[in-house]
């Protein structure tokens with residue numbers, strides 16, 4: 157089972173905001189999309205940025221969002237375009253797991269109309285009904301949701317429990333495939349609905365972390381973001397608890413490859429690991 161880690165646009169943050177000790181320089185936050193070429197169909201973890209996000213943050217109060225988090229993406233960098241270059245059509249994508257509903261994760265969702273969407277349905281309702289400053293402070297752009305999202309949402313709570321031990325992070329991983337080699341993992345804090353994804357290629361176990369942490373050093377060295385980030389974090393105590401649990405999991409399972417969505421070095425290391433992983437080398441490219 158091959159896994160491609162794609163960078164679909166990027167934004168910037170001051171280094172010291174993203175990570176204590178990160179310095180004053182602005183750092184790039186790549187928008188990660190993981191494409192899991194599973195025998196049952198292509199599974200995406202997140203959908204990255206797309207030019208429609210730039211249009212969405214160019215209007216009204218949402219210009220504040222675009223000013224704080226400038227969106228950099230070209231049509232060639234979208235998940236749709238990069239998958240097409242790999243020979244994967246939009247309709248080949250059968251499942252999309254959204255880590256959460258922020259624009260750098262949600263931006264490409266319109267491009268995959270055939271996929272079921274794994275996400276807490278309550279988050280969709282909350283996003284659609286939020287207004288004004290509440291909506292802005294939660295970083296939500298409802299225009300990025302397809303009209304038929306409610307019909308396509310699959311509640312992770314309705315999936316079978318996974319027989320994997322990721323304690324203390326969770327005892328509630330949920331299986332997404334008949335082979336139980338892909339599982340969604342609740343990682344709450346950054347947002348209520350936040351999900352990670354466990355992918356077991358046969359050679360490597362990857363745990364895609366989304367925004368549960370912005371940098372692997374939060375897990376390995378306790379370098380949390382600047383406290384100002386607590387203002388845009390849904391549940392700061394829950395966020396810190398998830399990071400502490402991930403640190404304990406990392407000590408117990410150092411073989412598990414942790415991939416935060418916005419950590420350039422961790423993404424490069426995971427790509428190198430996958431390239432050397434015989435289980436992921438698939439000359440047929442995709443099913």
Ligand SMILES: [Zn+2]
Nearest residue numbers: 258260261367
């Ligand atoms: Zn993000």
